Amino acid sequence: MWIDTHCHLDAGEFDADRDTVAAAAATAGVTGIVLPAVAVSNFAAVRALAHRHASCVYALGIHPLCTPGAGQADLDALRSEAQASLADPRFVGIGEIGLDFFVPGLDATHQAWIYAEQLKIARELDLPVLLHVRKSQDQVAAQLRRIGVRQGIAHAFNGSAQQARGFIDQGLKLGFGGNLTFSRANQIRRLATELPLDAIVLETDAPDIAPAWLSDDQFGEQHKARNTPAEVAGVARVLSELRELDAAPLAQAMWRNSVAALPRLGAFASTMFPAALPASAPAETIGNQPVSS
Template sequence: MWTDTHLHLDASEYDRDLLAVVQRARELHVTRFVLPAVGAFNFDTVKELAHRTRGAVYCLGIHPMFVDNAKEEDLLTLQRKIKDSIDDPKFAGLGEIGLDGFVPGLNWEKQVRFFYAQLKMARDFDVPVVMHVRKALDPVLKGLRIYKPRSGIAHAFNGSFQQADHFLNLNMCLGFGGACTFTRALQLRRLAAQLPDHAIVLETDGPDIAPEWINKQRNAPEHLPRIAQTIADLRGTSVDLLSALSQANATRALPALSTQALPS
């Protein structure tokens, strides 16, 4: 059984064929899914989709690439939605939140303000976080040290071994996916090969970060087992052991996953 720890399922791209996407994944034994929001406009969508999908949990948050178009009152909306969802067994935490230092033109000050506000909510409500950390690892770490959320995942991690240690010491796991399948990604493949067992969480980030064999096409959770085989080969282990390891780490990072019965 596999847990896809980072899958964008939103109304604009996946809702029309959600059942087909999930069915193809289940045929390959991917049975649990994490559906993160990106802004106030899809808070209700990811919640609804999670409740329609066996084995799915959802996160609520404002993605750094959507912060420029977010309103200050969206933070109040998020706080209210968290209160409404806190006893929902399918609610996994805040996500996708974080910082992006790669896309030009984004308002950095507003990103940091929204990120810190959401980290404070995570601390105050005692829920995990799923974080976007692209070209912003040290600033994200600074926020984590200030607010100390309980646990979480640094999605699509691609930093140094020292930065990885800092995230692990803050009770975070590190997400690895399709980017590891490219042979030119030498540092990323070294990380996937050498980080300790408790660090690794597998993910797809569908429809983004496609693996090498579908480069620049739409990604989906059905590719997770083949991604895992690549990472298992890098680590010199079996894909079954890596699957069990990733599931244990994902459940530790996002305890809501443990409440979802695996489909037969």
């Protein structure tokens, strides 16, 4: 019923109970989980994990926090691995890539080069991107426009309405997750309510960005509790309440939006587990709300 478009199930936080976590997500109605890589060193791990669990697909990329020490050899490996993975129906895109201007000490110029080169690979192979945009929305969007990538997801979006429109106009969806669940997260909740519904996808970023009900803190960016892909169902419940929209049409919209962002996901899902997909809904409206403005 639900899809988590961004989950690091390969992370060390899940080493003790990874299979149990995946099973709990399925029990919660999560029928799709997208696993982005963060470095060449974990390409094999995310691929193997995606093939281990029926609901999982994967992307390959170099995360901005992993750019120190990454160079041309890593980019060459990404291009080679992505090209070879086109024959794998569980491979859906290039990611997690982008820019991070929040963590101190990262080389902005080197980050930008690695990011731009990965965008070129995505364009060459006609693949969507999963984007890291922390404190970098304008710069990430500018490179998208310059290089001409027009499909994918701006993950964990936390920008302004104008920045949101920039990504939407470029053809991307915006990922909303745990931050949406905090009652004082006014800007995120307003965007999730007012943006066209067809601009939104759901995610967890597990094990990070735990929702309000898993956090000891009432509000804040640093949630120390472990997040899991099952929690995307709770994020969906909050979005449903904010938009005054029933769960079934919301699930239909979120799957349709996710497939629009990641077309290979749709091809895989329709072949491998069509019974798990929500019934289709008219493209023009979802419930009583317009899908696009």
